[in-house]
Amino acid sequence: xxxxxxxxxxxxxxxxxxxxxxxxxxxxxxxxxxxxxxxxxxxxxxxxxxxxxxxxxxxxxxxxxxxxxxxxxxxxxxxxxxxxxxxxxxxxxxxxxxxxxxxxxxxxxxxxxxxxxxxxxxxxxxxxxxxxxxxxxxxxxxxxxxxxxxxx
Numbered sequence: 001x002x003x004x005x006x007x008x009x010x011x012x013x014x015x016x017x018x019x020x021x022x023x024x025x026x027x028x029x030x031x032x033x034x035x036x037x038x039x040x041x042x043x044x045x046x047x048x049x050x051x052x053x054x055x056x057x058x059x060x061x062x063x064x065x066x067x068x069x070x071x072x073x074x075x076x077x078x079x080x081x082x083x084x085x086x087x088x089x090x091x092x093x094x095x096x097x098x099x100x101x102x103x104x105x106x107x108x109x110x111x112x113x114x115x116x117x118x119x120x121x122x123x124x125x126x127x128x129x130x131x132x133x134x135x136x137x138x139x140x141x142x143x144x145x146x147x148x149x150x151x152x
Contacts, residue, residue, distance in 0.1 A: 005043065005066040006087060008126055009078050013040065013071040015123040020044055023104040024089070024128065026067065029053050038073040046089060078124065086119070086127035086152070094118060094132040095143060111146035115139050119152035127152045 010016040020026045026044040033040050045053055049064035067087065091097040094112045101120055102108060109127075110119035115136035120128050129152075 005068045007068040007070055008122075008124065009070050009072070009076075010122075010124050011076070011078060012123060013042075013069070016069055016071075017042070019106070019122050020067070020069070023101055023106055029066070040071045040073070042069040042071070043067070044069065086129045088129040088131060090131050090133045092133055093137070094130055095137060095140075097130055098143070107149050108146065109150050109152040110148050112137075112143050113139070113146060115143070121150075121152065 017028070021028060021044070025047060027047055027050050028042055029045045029050065030043045031040065032042075044067045045064055052064035053066070094116065098108055098112055098118050106120050108118055109121055110117070112118040112130070112132070115138060116132045118130045120130070122128060
């Protein structure tokens with residue numbers, strides 16, 4: 001058995017792609033429009049994992065972890081539940097990534113006060129954990145003094 005992907009239902013495809021690709025830095029690897037089912041599937045990968053993706057007959061071979069965004073063409077409202085948990089991504093420099101997200105208008109729900117971990121949310125309320133690769137960075141301002149904003 002192997003891990004394939006995490007599927008997230010999204011209400012506004014453009015906002016979700018802007019968040020995951022432009023702000024968070026993921027790469028769109030495949031897209032499938034399913035006319036008869038009236039939905040679109042978009043598979044995203046972390047940039048370092050793109051080289052490990054192979055295309056299967058119907059879907060990516062998924063030899064790398066992927067996020068599958070599912071966009072239903074008809075209006076639907078999805079409740080946000082903390083039972084989902086979160087998606088986690090490792091970053092080379094958590095302070096730089098968090099500053100990049102702040103500059104792009106993303107709220108840090110849990111700043112990296114410890115030099116190791118932060119949380120943000122997607123436009124659909126999906127919790128995203130950011131983890132520092134290797135050892136925590138030296139604790140410094142403004143991160144040390146930042147307060148949590150909302151829940152994650």
